[in-house]
Amino acid sequence: MYQAMSSLGLASESPFKGRPKLSPAPPGTSVLILGAGIAGMVAAYELQAAGYKVQILEYNARPGGRNWTLRGGDAYTELGGFHQQCQFDDGQYVNPGPWRLPYHHHGILHYCKVLRVALEPFVQVNHNAYLHGEKAFGGKPQRYRHIAADYRGHVAELLAQCAQQRRLDDKVSGEDRERLLESLREWGALDAQNRYVAGKLSSNRRGYERDPGGGLSARPQPSVPLSLDDVLDSGLWAMLTAGDNYEMQTTLLQPVGGMGRIGEAFAHALGPIIRYRAKVVDIHQDEHAVHVTCEDASRPGSTFTAQADWCVNTIPLSILSQIPMNVGQPMADAIAAVPYAAAVKIGLQFKRRFWEEDEHIYGGISYTDLPITNISYPSYGFHGRKGVLLGAYMFGLNAMEFTAMPPDQRVRLAVEYGSRIHPQYAREFENGISVAWHRSPFTMGCFGLWSEASRTAHYDDLCQIDGRIVLAGEHASYIPAWQEGAVTSAIDAITRLHQRIISPGAAA
């Protein structure tokens, strides 16, 4: 059926073609997998299904890697020794890593289906959430719907007037001109004179001054649009488009109960082949096997070794570049060529869901030019007693600055900044937790930050099989930071590795 759809042109081409169809593994062939993140567990799941003898070595005491949900009772110690204990109530959580599943990430969605990880919609755009700039509208947050409707309305009016005044005749003429005008009226909520003005049409987009109701004295009062000048000056238009981007368009999904459900489901399916608290300190391959030396993190000072015929190595390059491994110069250069992006996420628990109760914000994201960048409201548990906000999600310099602070200071600042958007913060805040990815002992960064130049120079070398070792992970993909990169990278890597194993004579 998928074939039929594709030939009808209804399906765009995806790099995920379903689970890999590997022929049976040569009896007794073993593969050692480094890292129980999404890439490592996908590789293990499929290699095991093909009959390989698989073992995974994982640094953390839990599966998932960056696929991770922090819940009440969880503890987390950063590089530098900062220790945090998550104090969220039952049912509350924050996802320090990935938190959204785009509809076109067919690979990770497929494994959610296979592993029966329940999904629910993730609300990205909320027309009632805020856009906020310190210098925009005197620092007063604006509802998304006001900026979105007014920017579009003014743009439509300007273009419609140009068309009407025959200034577009060299570009659009005749029937197209009439159709353009008709479409701009519909699209921009313009009146019959092609104007974007206060009235029923514009209020039907931006909302009313007084909403319609029932009975007597319930007549609606239209609202008054912002001027084009004010919208342009505010700069808030730059925050309108997040949900238009391919990776954040509807329908976005999330696992019920937190993103970590995927990693947990993989680990459950894989059974006892994952060895936790195994810190890889040396990787050595020879003609016959790959030998890996680990420190046992639960017994400091003690080491053990593991070996197998082949190795799928999903250790982030930020860590891998510090581990001795005898691969060729091209792969070694590639491993050293990719810096890791800085990112910080902060989860804040509040005594009540004031954003729902006072402000009628159900899920979605408010954007701000404050260092916290955004405030994300939970897309689940509506009308519950308490709630956890993603109180900050920072990249770049802001993230670096927050990474340098101790966790309690990060949380304090997130509350301080957030209270400029939600004054209720001060009174309702209970507790918080933060993850600064450059201090994460298992990744030392958030994701591989490829440039056009580094990708041209090194990407293919990174992905080639080197002897008995192949790398996989989001860093070995064209979708940095997304789990789909890890899934498709793992499938590509093991498919080529399997081919190499069963046809050793074939070309690389």
Add this chain to the structure above:
Amino acid sequence: MYQAMSSLGLASESPFKGRPKLSPAPPGTSVLILGAGIAGMVAAYELQAAGYKVQILEYNARPGGRNWTLRGGDAYTELGGFHQQCQFDDGQYVNPGPWRLPYHHHGILHYCKVLRVALEPFVQVNHNAYLHGEKAFGGKPQRYRHIAADYRGHVAELLAQCAQQRRLDDKVSGEDRERLLESLREWGALDAQNRYVAGKLSSNRRGYERDPGGGLSARPQPSVPLSLDDVLDSGLWAMLTAGDNYEMQTTLLQPVGGMGRIGEAFAHALGPIIRYRAKVVDIHQDEHAVHVTCEDASRPGSTFTAQADWCVNTIPLSILSQIPMNVGQPMADAIAAVPYAAAVKIGLQFKRRFWEEDEHIYGGISYTDLPITNISYPSYGFHGRKGVLLGAYMFGLNAMEFTAMPPDQRVRLAVEYGSRIHPQYAREFENGISVAWHRSPFTMGCFGLWSEASRTAHYDDLCQIDGRIVLAGEHASYIPAWQEGAVTSAIDAITRLHQRIISPGAAA
């Protein structure tokens, strides 16, 4: 806190100010409520809380009225005798009436909270769903994201070129001109030369020809935008804006398990005060009381009477206009002045969720110019084995035509039309059920269809208290068809009625 927010200008004014604060009812005062729909049950809930003796008479054997969910095992008999048995599997349902809760419908959302009706997001806009016109693109459905991104991109390009060529200088100049150009590039995904062309920027909105993936040979291939001419010719731009409208903007919500959960929760909270199967045939008021005569629909031919000091009458005007009731001429004229909108909904169960499996459509709505108007995909139960689509939601002439058909023919036609968008229909269809609202014995129509003229002439007369009787329902509101109209109408009506009861001397 809400007061504080309002004074900050953060909350727009809503007609719902929280549950009405009624002073204690005069001891022994009774109110008869006609109809156990949302309006009737809100009235009962609040009057009971104030100490009134309340009874509800309801025609159906269930609560909710148009708040209604059809599930497997449910039966439904239309006017004309058409009988349908819902054959959906467990967990599948269709909402024949309301199916969406806007975030700004504070009243109905408040009762969901009070009654602990669990809510989840309803996906309205899905960038991967279709827009379809019989004559557009040879009848081939287009992904929403293609039409949305390309229409916007071309509009932005046209306006940016006008600005660049100084054709806008009389409207936008100086700094604003530069800001406009910058904003159009961001908003329309234009390149540095203000062009909307094939490449990474436009693909980041409309999707790729080949999506990015992991490993080798996973390089993304950009897609090629449609021309402005093709987009304008298609007419599909007219289907872009549903989700921009105030009533269908994000965040939309729905009760977990079907809209009928609200009516069921109200009935549970109200206890045994609802008498079902009571068909009102006469309403008579005198100086002391209101007397209502009913046929007991479970024992044909038998009648009974009920009486109370006062009456809140929520019977739809389409029915009420046929029931003798001694009210003054103004209210009588108003009752007769409002025709009811025609609407048909058809639910279709399929053996598998091909829209998810083959086409990666998770929730949302496809729009078409075929008579079925739209196909709506469930926003819940993703990756489940079976699924129910809303296979048609028709108004006006299309609805009239389908209302004239027997239910099995409606379903057959919905499958036939739908298969032009989803060829899988033919093979995967299992069973269906339809509700043609003009054949509904309890409403004989979908909702009160006010015109500007009829509202000016009659609306206030409809809402005035007439002796001991006050009307309520969506028909007595400025939000026709929406449950919020019923809620706010009921609160407005009982607040005034209560005032009349405790201050009988006060003016009407």
